[in-house]
Amino acid sequence: MPASTYAKTGRTPLREELVENPYLPYPVRIDDIVVESEDRNLKTFKFVFLNPDEEAKFAYKAGQFAELSIAGVGEIPIGIASSPVEKGFIKFTINKAGLVTSHLHNMKVGDIMGVRGPLGNWYPWETLEGKNILIVGGGFAFTTLRSSIIYLLDPANRKKFKNITVVYGARSPGMLLYKDELIAWEKRDDIDMHITVDGTSDPSWKYNVGFVPPITEQKAPQGDADSYAIVCGPPIMIKFTQPVLEKLGYDHDHIILSLENRMKCGIGMCGRCGIGRELVCKDGPVFTLAQINRTPREY
Amino acid sequence: MKVIKIEKSQWSQGLDNLRDAFRLFGPVIEKGFYDYRELAAGQAPDLSFQNTRLSPKSLVFPQSETMLNYSLDPADPERNIMKEAPKDYAPRAVIGLRPCDAKAMVLVKMNFDTEEYQDPYWLNLYNATTFVGLACDAPCGTCFCTSAGCGPYHEEGLDVLLTDRDDHYLAKALTDKGAQLLEKAGWTQAADADTIIEKAKQAAEAKVTSKIETDGLRAADTMALYNAGFWDDVAFACINCGTCTFSCPTCWCFDIQDEAYRTKGVRMRNWDSCMFPIFTVHTTGHNPRDTKTQRVRQRFMHKLKYFVDKYDQGIMCVGCGRCVRQCPVNIDIRKVSALMNALSVQARCAV
Numbered sequence: 301m302p303a304s305t306y307a308k309t310g311r312t313p314l315r316e317e318l319v320e321n322p323y324l325p326y327p328v329r330i331d332d333i334v335v336e337s338e339d340r341n342l343k344t345f346k347f348v349f350l351n352p353d354e355e356a357k358f359a360y361k362a363g364q365f366a367e368l369s370i371a372g373v374g375e376i377p378i379g380i381a382s383s384p385v386e387k388g389f390i391k392f393t394i395n396k397a398g399l400v401t402s403h404l405h406n407m408k409v410g411d412i413m414g415v416r417g418p419l420g421n422w423y424p425w426e427t428l429e430g431k432n433i434l435i436v437g438g439g440f441a442f443t444t445l446r447s448s449i450i451y452l453l454d455p456a457n458r459k460k461f462k463n464i465t466v467v468y469g470a471r472s473p474g475m476l477l478y479k480d481e482l483i484a485w486e487k488r489d490d491i492d493m494h495i496t497v498d499g500t501s502d503p504s505w506k507y508n509v510g511f512v513p514p515i516t517e518q519k520a521p522q523g524d525a526d527s528y529a530i531v532c533g534p535p536i537m538i539k540f541t542q543p544v545l546e547k548l549g550y551d552h553d554h555i556i557l558s559l560e561n562r563m564k565c566g567i568g569m570c571g572r573c574g575i576g577r578e579l580v581c582k583d584g585p586v587f588t589l590a591q592i593n594r595t596p597r598e599y
Numbered sequence: 600m601k602v603i604k605i606e607k608s609q610w611s612q613g614l615d616n617l618r619d620a621f622r623l624f625g626p627v628i629e630k631g632f633y634d635y636r637e638l639a640a641g642q643a644p645d646l647s648f649q650n651t652r653l654s655p656k657s658l659v660f661p662q663s664e665t666m667l668n669y670s671l672d673p674a675d676p677e678r679n680i681m682k683e684a685p686k687d688y689a690p691r692a693v694i695g696l697r698p699c700d701a702k703a704m705v706l707v708k709m710n711f712d713t714e715e716y717q718d719p720y721w722l723n724l725y726n727a728t729t730f731v732g733l734a735c736d737a738p739c740g741t742c743f744c745t746s747a748g749c750g751p752y753h754e755e756g757l758d759v760l761l762t763d764r765d766d767h768y769l770a771k772a773l774t775d776k777g778a779q780l781l782e783k784a785g786w787t788q789a790a791d792a793d794t795i796i797e798k799a800k801q802a803a804e805a806k807v808t809s810k811i812e813t814d815g816l817r818a819a820d821t822m823a824l825y826n827a828g829f830w831d832d833v834a835f836a837c838i839n840c841g842t843c844t845f846s847c848p849t850c851w852c853f854d855i856q857d858e859a860y861r862t863k864g865v866r867m868r869n870w871d872s873c874m875f876p877i878f879t880v881h882t883t884g885h886n887p888r889d890t891k892t893q894r895v896r897q898r899f900m901h902k903l904k905y906f907v908d909k910y911d912q913g914i915m916c917v918g919c920g921r922c923v924r925q926c927p928v929n930i931d932i933r934k935v936s937a938l939m940n941a942l943s944v945q946a947r948c949a950v
Contacts, residue, residue: 322716323666323855323866327680350680371669371679371866372859398882412679535885561887562879564855567716571852572871572878574901575887576821577909582715596825598879598887598897 322567325369325414326354328390333409336393338474342440343405344381344393347415358418360384361425362447363558363586366417367566368392368404376400377563377581380418381443383450385457390415393443393477419566420585423448423530423556431528432463434520434550436541438512438533439470442477444558445532449485458490465521469496469512469537473505494519513540516548523550530556542589553590560585561599575599603781604790605761605768611643613784614694620783621692621729624658626651635693644695646763649739654848654921655700656707658693659724665865666720666855672862681866686720692729692780699742699917701732701756702749703848706917709910710851720868729780731770732757736799738807739920743933746810747918752800762796769796811933813914815943817907824904825896829938834895836928841872843898843922843930849915852878873897899935 328347336342349355360366360380367375376398382391396405407413423444433452437445445468451457452464466485470476476495486493486507496508496515508515512533523529529550531541538557545555561573561580568582576595578584587595605613617623618640625644626633633648635655665684672678708725711718735742735751744750754760758777762769769792772778781787816824844850854871857864871878874894880886888894906915916932923931 321719372864374857569718577905
């Protein structure tokens with residue numbers, strides 16, 4: 301931070317002031333807004349950085365999140381839905397739920413706001429290289445999983461990983477996120493897609509009907525030392541998916557979860573997202589089930 | 600490092616000399632209680648205090664602080680873009696900090712100064728400050744510093760340690776920062792007083808008879824402590840007032856809020872407390888720490904176990920006794936620690 305921004309009293313500073321301010325958001329412009337779901341409660345926002353060099357500073361990995369920052373309103377931690385292999389923009393899918401998200405849903409293309417990040421850890425891509433990956437997602441928690449799938453399917457990356465299986469479910473066909481991409485992935489032979497809905501009256505629905513846990517039980521491959529499962533969804537889905545994965549043979553240190561908690565700073569300072577010694581914002585949000593078993597479940 | 604003798608007759612002149620280079624802060628009595636305030640020209644710190652009611656954490660971590668500011672004016676091309684708020688990080692000196700409170704700053708620094716991120720607000724104020732401590736020769740009955748990794752003459756976190764010797768102070772410079780301050784004040788009379796200070800230290804330590812039991816906590820199983828049966832009893836009387844976290848020198852949790860009026864706004868941070876339900880409530884209404892038992896457990900587990908697990912630098916408590924003295928329902932961290940410690944020892948024996 302330039303010294304000139306400070307009111308000086310004529311006394312000489314004892315030492316250099318810190319330059320980086322991790323609380324200062326990068327300014328971004330809303331470039332596009334897509335309504336994702338039939339209830340219009342989910343919108344995907346595409347942001348472009350006002351200062352191109354800040355896009356380079358925002359280098360992220362699939363599974364990380366950012367604080368979306370609106371002047372006069374506040375900040376919210378949201379998983380990054382775009383993928384590191386997509387350049388020139390970042391995307392977030394937002395459920396309209398509270399003060400900041402409701403305000404955001406009323407903003408327009410061209411509006412200026414802020415993004416702070418990338419924050420938190422990511423899915424352990426280094427560990428996952430050379431392994432089979434099962435991705436289990438539910439509802440609007442599919443955002444960082446979309447980021448992950450785009451990353452995995454990138455021609456430069458796909459050969460580094462073995463079989464990729466995806467089970468993704470929503471309440472109804474109209475509540476599925478990223479439908480065009482889901483259909484395109486269905487047609488590929490290098491990813492095994494299992495889309496499901498809790499229920500539908502649509503006679504043309506040609507995919508699965510059923511909750512995510514039983515569909516996982518039917519469709520997912522057996523777990524072994526070479527297989528990992530990434531699970532992201534509402535608490536109830538995680539609760540009932542865990543025994544299914546155990547039955548399929550996935551060890552607790554091969555089951556990877558992404559947690560949510562109320563956050564403010566996003567950088568491990570403000571203290572509210574702690575679960576035991578771990579801070580969900582900085583030590584997470586990605587944890588293995590084995591790690592979570594050793595931690596109070598205060599999320 | 601060297602010890603300087605400061606005659607009390609030279610005290611206020613020295614403080615005046617310091618004002619050219621430092622903003623001075625110190626304990627003053629206000630409405631019957633001591634608190635740290637900026638000292639006006641000619642004002643000396645009131646060093647007859649035992650300790651302040653609130654901790655001095657606000658000196659580097661104001662209860663409410665503007666972080667960023669912005670314009671909301673539709674005509675402003677820079678509208679909605681956050682800017683850093685102007686700050687004054689010119690040198691400050693705190694005169695008369697108790698050693699426990701200085702040690703607390705060292706513990707809190709572990710949170711704000713990490714490998715990945717440095718909190719510029721906390722660290723810039725901390726780095727701008729020279730801490731002149733005052734050794735405790737008459738500890739309070741509720742002080743248990745000597746068993747909390749601290750003591751009445753503890754030097755950690757201080758730049759100078761003053762010992763009150765009736766007609767003079769002995770000032771031990773502990774860092775270069777401290778030596779520079781003594782020099783700027785014009786206090787230069789070297790004293791060979793190591794033995795006097797050591798004797799006074801032993802006498803003061805002997806007066807701290809209250810203890811906190813923590814020896815079993817490090818090896819204890821976190822989940823066994825978390826699931827212990829005593830938490831409902833510990834929390835039974837708690838009214839979730841937050842006095843403990845408010846007065847605690849090692850509590851640092853904060854909230855971030857935007858405040859806007861017409862075309863201008865600020866993003867600020869305010870002290871927060873794990874005692875309040877809203878601290879953790881999700882937008883959905885789900886609250887991971889919904890009951891007061893969960894919140895009371897969080898406070899004690901954080902101070903006495905999670906912090907120990909995370910940093911392996913002892914407990915997140917310096918034994919200042921403020922929470923013990925000020926809790927309206929007499930919840931006592933020493934009793935809670937004893938319960939946790941007893942369970943830890945038991946659990947270890949069972950293995």
